[in-house]
Amino acid sequence: MVIPQSFYANVTLIDVQLASAYYPILVDLAKHKHCLTYGELVDRAKLDYPDRDVVQKAIAVSTGRRLDVVRMFTSERDLPDLTSLVINKGSGECGSGFTRHFDPVAAREVVFGFDWSTVSLDFDGFVKATETAVKPRKKVKEQRALELMAAYFREHRSSLPPSVRERRELIVELIMEGLSEEEAFAEACRA
Numbered sequence: 001m002v003i004p005q006s007f008y009a010n011v012t013l014i015d016v017q018l019a020s021a022y023y024p025i026l027v028d029l030a031k032h033k034h035c036l037t038y039g040e041l042v043d044r045a046k047l048d049y050p051d052r053d054v055v056q057k058a059i060a061v062s063t064g065r066r067l068d069v070v071r072m073f074t075s076e077r078d079l080p081d082l083t084s085l086v087i088n089k090g091s092g093e094c095g096s097g098f099t100r101h102f103d104p105v106a107a108r109e110v111v112f113g114f115d116w117s118t119v120s121l122d123f124d125g126f127v128k129a130t131e132t133a134v135k136p137r138k139k140v141k142e143q144r145a146l147e148l149m150a151a152y153f154r155e156h157r158s159s160l161p162p163s164v165r166e167r168r169e170l171i172v173e174l175i176m177e178g179l180s181e182e183e184a185f186a187e188a189c190r191a
Contacts, residue, residue: 019069084108
């Protein structure tokens with residue numbers, strides 16, 4: 001899969017920092033031919049990186065967008081898509097953002113058949129390159145993010161899907177990371 005350059009416009013530094021924590025965990029899963037749920041991935045990262053504040057604040061609901069960054073990394077290196085190893089607790093399968101474009105079972109077969117012992121776990125070079133490509137964003141405090149989200153929702157309620165209410169936590173997090181309300185809602189609707 002080729003990731004369009006325009007994708008970088010929506011990537012935050014937190015996305016990249018969390019992806020760098022998730023990548024080595026996913027390589028380990030691939031070596032052992034295992035899958036994890038989104039929540040289990042976040043929990044494992046918290047155990048593996050107790051001193052990384054950004055990891056300790058991670059939530060499962062926003063993991064999909066962080067996995068998009070891992071997918072960018074593996075795609076740029078012609079590696080199998082490790083993100084196919086992360087599944088939804090309820091459905092037992094990858095999220096709709098993945099299954100809309102890929103066959104997760106076929107993707108996992110490729111991942112499990114690949115020799116991961118030859119792959120570097122170094123994500124640092126990618127982090128540095130991506131950080132320069134990512135436009136710095138102004139952080140927003142939680143209370144203000146809640147206000148901005150509510151105002152945008154009221155104004156655009158008729159054009160938003162009903163399921164957007166289930167993505168409230170993600171929308172607030174994205175606004176706090178510096179995405180505009182429009183970007184945060186669009187990303188939440190995409191997830």
